[in-house]
Amino acid sequence: MTDTARTARAGVPERPTLDGLEESWARRWQEEGTYAFDRSKQRKDVYAIDTPPPTVSGELHMGHVYSYTHTDTVARYQRMRGKAVFYPMGWDDNGLPTERRVQNVYGVRCDPALPYDPVWRPPATPVDDAARRDPTPISRRNFIELCEQLTVTDEQAFEALWRRLGLSVDWSLTYTTIGRIARATSQRAFVRNLRRGEAYQSEAPTLWDVGFATAVAQAELEDRERPGAYHRLRFVASGGREVLIDTTRPELLPACVALVCHPDDERYADLVGGTVHTPLFGVEVPLHAHPLADPAKGTGVAMASTFGDLTDVTWWRELRLPTRVVIGRDGRLLAEPPAGVPAQPYAALAGQTVNGARREIVGMLADAGDLIGEPRPITHPVKFYERGDRPLEIVSTRQWYLRNGGRDDALRATLLARGEELHWVPAHMKHRYDHWVGGLTGDWLVSRQRFFGVPVPVWYRLDDIGEPDWSHPLTADESALPVDPSSDPAPGYDESQRGQPGGFVGDPDVLDTWATSSLTPQIVGGWETDPDLFATIFPMDLRPQGQEIIRTWLFDTVVRSHFEHGVLPWRDTVLSGWILDPNHKKMAKSKGNVVTPLALLEQHGSDAVRYWAASGKPGMDLVFDAAQIKIGRRLATKLLNASKFALGLGAADALRAPYDTARLTPRRDLELSATAPLDRAMLAELATVVAAASTAFDAYDHTAALQVTEAFFWRFCDDYIELVKERAYGTGAAADSARAALASALSVQLRLFAPVLPYVTEEVWSWWRYGSVHRAPWPTTHEVARSIEGSGDPALLRLAGDALSQVRRAKSERKLSMKAEVPLAEALGPAALLEQLTLVADDLRAAGRIGKLDLLPDRTPELVIACAF
Numbered sequence: 074m075t076d077t078a079r080t081a082r083a084g085v086p087e088r089p090t091l092d093g094l095e096e097s098w099a100r101r102w103q104e105e106g107t108y109a110f111d112r113s114k115q116r117k118d119v120y121a122i123d124t125p126p127p128t129v130s131g132e133l134h135m136g137h138v139y140s141y142t143h144t145d146t147v148a149r150y151q152r153m154r155g156k157a158v159f160y161p162m163g164w165d166d167n168g169l170p171t172e173r174r175v176q177n178v179y180g181v182r183c184d185p186a187l188p189y190d191p192v193w194r195p196p197a198t199p200v201d202d203a204a205r206r207d208p209t210p211i212s213r214r215n216f217i218e219l220c221e222q223l224t225v226t227d228e229q230a231f232e233a234l235w236r237r238l239g240l241s242v243d244w245s246l247t248y249t250t251i252g253r254i255a256r257a258t259s260q261r262a263f264v265r266n267l268r269r270g271e272a273y274q275s276e277a278p279t280l281w282d283v284g285f286a287t288a289v290a291q292a293e294l295e296d297r298e299r300p301g302a303y304h305r306l307r308f309v310a311s312g313g314r315e316v317l318i319d320t321t322r323p324e325l326l327p328a329c330v331a332l333v334c335h336p337d338d339e340r341y342a343d344l345v346g347g348t349v350h351t352p353l354f355g356v357e358v359p360l361h362a363h364p365l366a367d368p369a370k371g372t373g374v375a376m377a378s379t380f381g382d383l384t385d386v387t388w389w390r391e392l393r394l395p396t397r398v399v400i401g402r403d404g405r406l407l408a409e410p411p412a413g414v415p416a417q418p419y420a421a422l423a424g425q426t427v428n429g430a431r432r433e434i435v436g437m438l439a440d441a442g443d444l445i446g447e448p449r450p451i452t453h454p455v456k457f458y459e460r461g462d463r464p465l466e467i468v469s470t471r472q473w474y475l476r477n478g479g480r481d482d483a484l485r486a487t488l489l490a491r492g493e494e495l496h497w498v499p500a501h502m503k504h505r506y507d508h509w510v511g512g513l514t515g516d517w518l519v520s521r522q523r524f525f526g527v528p529v530p531v532w533y534r535l536d537d538i539g540e541p542d543w544s545h546p547l548t549a550d551e552s553a554l555p556v557d558p559s560s561d562p563a564p565g566y567d568e569s570q571r572g573q574p575g576g577f578v579g580d581p582d583v584l585d586t587w588a589t590s591s592l593t594p595q596i597v598g599g600w601e602t603d604p605d606l607f608a609t610i611f612p613m614d615l616r617p618q619g620q621e622i623i624r625t626w627l628f629d630t631v632v633r634s635h636f637e638h639g640v641l642p643w644r645d646t647v648l649s650g651w652i653l654d655p656n657h658k659k660m661a662k663s664k665g666n667v668v669t670p671l672a673l674l675e676q677h678g679s680d681a682v683r684y685w686a687a688s689g690k691p692g693m694d695l696v697f698d699a700a701q702i703k704i705g706r707r708l709a710t711k712l713l714n715a716s717k718f719a720l721g722l723g724a725a726d727a728l729r730a731p732y733d734t735a736r737l738t739p740r741r742d743l744e745l746s747a748t749a750p751l752d753r754a755m756l757a758e759l760a761t762v763v764a765a766a767s768t769a770f771d772a773y774d775h776t777a778a779l780q781v782t783e784a785f786f787w788r789f790c791d792d793y794i795e796l797v798k799e800r801a802y803g804t805g806a807a808a809d810s811a812r813a814a815l816a817s818a819l820s821v822q823l824r825l826f827a828p829v830l831p832y833v834t835e836e837v838w839s840w841w842r843y844g845s846v847h848r849a850p851w852p853t854t855h856e857v858a859r860s861i862e863g864s865g866d867p868a869l870l871r872l873a874g875d876a877l878s879q880v881r882r883a884k885s886e887r888k889l890s891m892k893a894e895v896p897l898a899e900a901l902g903p904a905a906l907l908e909q910l911t912l913v914a915d916d917l918r919a920a921g922r923i924g925k926l927d928l929l930p931d932r933t934p935e936l937v938i939a940c941a942f
Contacts, residue, residue, distance in 0.1 A: 084840045085720050089713040091678045091706070094832040099236045107845050108148075108241040111157040112606060120156035121613035122148060123594050123643055124242070125626070126163030126250060128170050129227040133234055134667040135697055136660055140649035142686035144617040145240045146775040147647070149828035152241070153851035159610045161246035161597045162235065166224040167526045168586030169285055169460055175220050175525075180204030183216035183524045185559075185581070195219055213524050213559070220525040224249070234671060239679050239831045241847065248597050250589045251525070256555035258596045259589040260530040262633060263519075264548050267531075271476050271636050272519070274543060278379070278386045279470040279518065282458040283404030287522040288472050289458045289465060290585060291479075291515060292625045296454035299464070303371065304435060305445040308332060308349040316341075316349050316360070317445060319371030320381075321453065323438065324406070324430040326351060327414045327422065328378035328399040329358055333388055336362040338373050352443035353418050353434070361392050380467035382456070383514070400466050406430050427466070471543065473520035473529060473582070477632050479513035491631050496645040498773045499692035502620060509624040517629070519588040526583030530556050532563035539574040547577065551601075591629035594642045613643040620648045620692065647773050650694040657696060668697055680830040681705035687829045690776045708783065709833040712826065715790045716819060716837040722794075722801040723808075724815035725841040745813035746862045748806060750912040751873055752814035755793045757865030759785060759818055760857040766825050767851070775829065782825040789818060792874030799919035817860040821852040866909075872936065873913040876900065879938035880921035887942060895923045897941040904930035 102108060122144065127137060152158045176182060180200035189212045196204075211219070228249070235242065248255060266272035280289045301321045308316040318332060329351050334341040345362045365384055366375055377388045379396045388394060397411035405426055410419035421437065422430045438444035456465045478485030489510050497503040520529055530549055533541035547563045549556045558579025562568045570576030589596075594613050599606040612634075618626055627646060634642035651659045654666040661667065673682050684705025689695035727745050747753050762785045769777035794815075801811035820842070827834040827846050838846035884893055898921065900907055907928045910917070918926050923940075 084725075085717050086840075089717055089836070091680070091709055091713065091833060094836055095237050095239070095674075095679050098832055098835050099239070102241075102845075102847075103236075103244070105845070107847055108152070108158070108160065108243050110159050110243045110246065112609065114157040114609065116609055118155070118157055119159055119609055120148075120151040121159040121598075121610040121615070121643075122161075123597075123613045123616045123630075124161055124163065125618050126165040126248075126590065126593065127231065128165045129224050129231055132669050133231060134652075134660065134669055135673075136649075136652040136667075138238060138670045138682060139652050139686045139689060139695060140617065140619065141235070141240060142238065142683050143647065143649065143689075143691060143775060144615075145238075145683075146687060146770075146828040147615060147617070147773065148241050149831065149847055150770045150775075150851065152847060153824065153827065153849060155850065158241075158243075159246070159613075160242050161248065162232070162240070162242045162244065163247065163593060163597065164224070164228045164231065164249045165586065165590055166220075166228065166249050167251040167583075167589065168521075169287070169523060171220050171224055172216075172523060172525050173285075173460070175216070175223055176208060177205055178223065179219060180208050181211050181216065181219065182208040183213055184210035185213045185524070187212040187215075189214040195222075217525055221251070224251070234674075237674055237679055238670070239683065241831070246597060250586065250596075251527070253555060254602070255589055255592075255596045256527045257602075258592050258600060259527045259584060260549075260554045260556065261551050261601065262592055262595065262637060263584065263588070264530060264551065264554075266475055266636060267546070267548065269636070272473060273476075274471060274473050274546070276469065276471045278389065278467050279472055280383075280456070280458075281402060281466045281468045281470070282461045282463065283402070283466060284461050284463045285458065285523070286402060288470060288518055288520060289461075290518040290587075291513065292509075292517070292587070292628075293459050294456050294465070295459045297457050298452050299455040300450065301453050301455075302448035302450050304438070304448050305372070306352055306376070306438060307443045307445055308351060310344055310349045310360070311347055314344075316344065316374060317372045318374050318376050320376050321451070322378070322381045322431070323434050324422070324427055325376070325378040325381050325399065326434060326438075327354055327356075327410060327419055328380070328397045329356065329376050330379055330394045330397055331358050331377040331388065331392065332360045332374050333363050333366045333377050333392075334360065334374040335366045335368045336364060338362075338366070338368040340368075341374055353437055353441060354414055356414060361388075363388055363392060379469075382467070386467060387514075396469065398469050400427065400468060402468055402470070404463070404466060472518050473584075474516040475519050475588070475632070477513060477517040477628075478510060479515045479517070485510060485513065488628075488631060488635065491635060491641055494641050495631075495643075498645065498647045499690075502623065502646075502648045502692055505620065505623045506628065509628060517632070519585045520582040521585050522581075523583050526586065527555070527589050528557045528559065529580040529582045529584055530554065530558065531580040532558050532566075532577045533580070534563075535572070535574055535576050535578055537574050539572075541578055546580075587625050587629050590626055591633045593630070594634070595637075611638075611642070612640055614645060616643040616646040618646065618648065620650070623648070645773070647691045650689060650692050653694055653696045655696065655698075659694075660697065673699070673702060677702050677706045678709065678832070680709040680832050683829055683831075684708060684779075687775050687779050691773055705830075708786075709830055711790060712786070712823075712830065712833050713837065715786075715794065716823075716840070718798075719794060719815045719819050720841055722798055722815055723812040724801075724819055727809070727812040727816035745809050745816075746860055747810050747814040747817070747865075748862045749800070749810040749814075749916075750865075750869060751793070751796060751916050752810045753861045753863065753865030754867055754869035754873075754913075755789065755865070756814055756817060756857055756861050758867035758870055759789075759821055760854045761867060763821060763825065763852050763857055764854050767853075770828070778825070779829050782822065786822055786826075788870070788874060789822070792877060793818075793870060796873055796877060796913070796916040796920045800916060813860060817857065821857060824849055824852050869909060869912060872906065872909055873917060875936055876910060876913075876917050876938050877920055879936075880917075880923065880940060883938070883940040883942075889942070892922065893942075895921055895940045895942065897925045897927070898923045899927045899929055899939045899941075900936070901929045901932040901939065902936040903934065906936055910936070 148158050148160045179195045303319045304323045344360045348357045401407050406422050408423050478488050492506045532547040563577040566577045598610045681702045685701045765781045766778040797811045823834045907930050
C-alpha cells in the first residue's frame with residue numbers, strides 16, 4: 074500500500090499547516106460546546122476555578138498571556154481527568170482605571186451637579202492632549218453611560234484575544250464586576266457585613282489621592298523615591314530653651330499639635346510633659362515621648378501634625394492629640410486656619426497648593442530667623458496610590474470600613490490560620506500573606522469618592538434641620554438589590570423627600586473595586602440566586618493570580634468568605650511570576666517596556682506563544698524571549714509532520730479496526746498490541762513519561778510535564794520512527810506490532826501535549842480519532858501497559874537510539890546521505906549490552922541501511938558502532 078493511499082484513508086491533509094487553526098478550531102469548540110460546564114455533576118466530580126477578571130482599561134500584555142496560559146493548562150488537564158471544569162471569565166470594569174481611561178479617551182470629567190443630558194454624545198474619535206487638559210464636564214449618569222460603552226468595546230477585544238490564545242473558558246459563564254449580578258452580590262454582602270457589625274462608618278484620618286479625589290486603602294499604597302529636603306526649624310520651650318526639629322513638610326507647621334521624642338532620649342527627658350511654642354504662629358504645643366520617634370533621625374525630636382504621614386496618625390490616636398487640619402480634599406491649604414492658629418501669618422498660605430505653601434512658609438521662616446541653615450536635599454520614600462501620580466495627603470473624612478484584623482488581634486490570628494489552611498504554589502509565597510496580615514495597621518477602607526462603581530447601598534435620615542443621622546443608616550431589603558441611593562429613594566420614602574428636612578439623603582460613595590472583586594466566587598457561582606450551582610462549585614478548587622495582589626484580591630476574598638461562609642473560598646492558590654524584559658526588568662506599562670501579544674500570535678501561532686508561557690513555572694519570573702516562541706512553533710510543526718508520517722505508516726489502521734463506529738467506543742477484544750522488543754521498549758518508556766507528566770500536573774507544574782513530554786517526543790521522532798518505519802511498511806506480526814505501537818504512542822502523546830498545545834493536537838486528533846482530544850481521557854500508565862504484550866525495557870530504546878546515532882554520525886562525517894548504504898558495521902561493547910542490541914538488530918540494520926552487522930563483545934567498555942564504507 075502506498076503512502077498516498079494510507080494518508081488519504083487516514084484523513085490526513087496532503088500539506089498540513091498550522092496556519093488558520095486558531096480560527097477554525099475556536100469556532101468549532103464554541104459551536105460544539107467543547108468546554109461547556111456540565112451542571113449535572115456532583116461536587117466531587119467538579120473542578121472549579123476562580124479565574125482572575127482582568128481590568129479592561131487598557132491592553133492585554135504578555136504578562137497576562139503568561140499567567141492565563143498556566144491556568145488554562147490546569148483546566149484542560151482536569152477536564153481530561155474526567156472533571157466537569159467550571160472555568161469562567163470575568164471582566165473587572167468598574168473603578169478608577171475605567172474612569173481614567175474614559176477621561177483620557179473622550180476628554181470629559183464627571184460633574185455630579187449637572188443634570189442628565191439624554192442627547193449628549195461623546196466625540197467620535199479619541200481627543201487630543203488639549204481636550205484632556207480642559208475636559209468637558211458631563212453629568213454623573215452621562216459619565217457612567219460612557220464608561221459602560223467603552224468597557225463593552227474593550228471586553229470584546231479582550232475576549233477575541235483570549236479565544237485566539239485558546240483559553241478553554243466556558244464563555245456562557247462570563248460576568249462583569251459592574252453588571253447587575255455583581256452589583257447585587259456586592260451590595261448583599263456589604264449589607265450583611267453591616268448587620269453583623271463587620272462593616273462600620275467612621276470619621277477618621279484618611280489617605281487621600283488629590284488627583285483622583287478619593288480615599289485610598291492601605292493595600293493600594295506604594296512607596297516611590299522622591300526628592301525632598303530637610304528644613305531645620307526653631308521651636309522655643311518654656312524658659313527660652315530652643316528645640317530644633319527637622320521636617321520635610323514645613324508647610325504643615327500650622328497643623329502642628331505636638332513635638333515627639335523617644336522615651337529613652339536623655340537630651341529631651343526634662344522637656345517631656347512640658348510645652349513649646351511653634352515658630353511663626355506661636356502656638357503652644359506639648360512635647361511627648363513615644364517609641365516611634367527615632368533618636369538617630371535628625372535632631373531626635375519630630376513635629377507631629379495632623380496629618381503629614383501615617384506616623385502622625387499613630388501619634389494623634391495613641392497620644393490623644395487635638396486635630397488641626399490644614400489641607401483640603403483638593404490638595405490646597407484651607408481658606409481658614411484651624412482653631413487656635415493666628416489668622417495673620419496663615420493668610421499667606423491659604424488656598425495655595427502644597428508645593429506653593431512650602432515655598433512661601435520657608436521664606437517666612439527665613440525672614441523670621443526660625444529657619445536654621447539651608448534646606449538639606451534628600452531622597453526619601455513617599456506614599457502614592459498605586460495608580461496615582463501625586464503624593465497622597467491625609468485628610469479627615471467619613472468613610473466605610475470592613476474589619477480585617479488590622480485592629481482586632483483575634484480576627485488577625487483567625488485570618489492567619491486561614492492562610493495555613495490554604496495550599497500555596499509555590500509554597501514560599503505564603504510568607505507574603507503572613508507578612509501582610511501581620512503588618513496591618515487598620516481596617517479595610519472600602520468606600521470611594523468616585524462614580525463608576527457599585528454604590529454603597531445606604532441612605533441616611535435627615536433631622537428637622539436637614540442634618541444626616543450617620544449612626545443609623547438605612548438599608549434596602551435584599552430582594553430589592555441592586556440599588557443606587559443617588560437615584561433610588563430610601564425604603565419608606567419617596568423621591569420628593571430627598572434632601573429635605575425630615576426626609577433622606579443617599580450615600581454618594583461607591584465601593585472599592587476590591588470590595589466587589591473579593592466576591593468573584595459568589596458572583597459567578599450564583600450565591601443566593603442559584604443555590605444548586607453554588608453548592609456544586611463552592612468552595613472552589615483553585616485561585617490562580619498574580620503575586621502582587623496577594624494583599625488585595627487573595628486576602629480580601631479570604632476575609633469575605635470567612636465572614637459569610639466560615640470557610641476558605643478555595644483549596645489551592647497558584648501564584649504567577651513576573652515577565653521580564655531582556656534587561657531583566659519587570660515589564661510594566663509605566664516603564665514602556667511591555668510587549669503586546671496579538672502580533673506574536675499572528676506571526677507564530679497560538680501554540681507557539683503558549684509553549685513560551687508554559688516554559689515558566691508558577692511563581693517563576695520569566696524573561697520574554699521571542700526565540701523560545703520560535704522553538705514552540707518548531708515543536709508544533711514537527712508534531713504535525715511526524716503525526717502525518719506515523720499515520721502514513723499505518724498507525725491509524727491499528728486503532729480504526731477495533732473501533733465500533735456505531736457506538737463510538739473501542740473494541741478491546743480486537744485491539745492490536747506491541748509484541749516486538751523495540752516497540753515494547755518505546756511504550757514502556759512512554760509509560761514513565763505519562764506517570765511523570767501526571768504527577769507534575771497534579772502538582773501544578775506544567776513546565777515539568779511539558780519538558781518530560783517534549784524530550785520523549787523528540788526521541789520518538791528522531792530514533793523510534795526512524796528505527797521502525799521499514800518494519801511498519803511491511804506485513805505480518807512484526808508490522809502489526811509497529812503500527813500498534815505507533816498508534817498508541819501518537820494517541821498518548823497528543824493527549825500529553827494537549828493542555829499546552831491545544832490547536833495542533835486537536836487538528837491531528839481530528840485526522841484519525843473521534844470527538845475532541847480535549848474531551849478524551851487523560852492517558853494512564855495502565856492504558857499504555859495494556860498495549861504491550863508482556864513488558865518492555867526503556868533502556869532498549871535508548872540503546873537502539875545510541876547505535877543509530879553513531880551510524881548517522883559516521884555518514885555525516887563522510888558527507889554521505891543518510892540513505893547511503895553501510896556494507897559492514899561492527900558493534901563493539903560489553904557482551905550483555907550487545908546481547909540486548911540483538912533484540913533490535915533488524916530495526917537497526919534497516920534504519921541505518923546496514924548490509925552486515927557484526928557483534929564483537931567485550932572489546933570496549935561502552936557501545937561503539939564502527940562503519941565500513
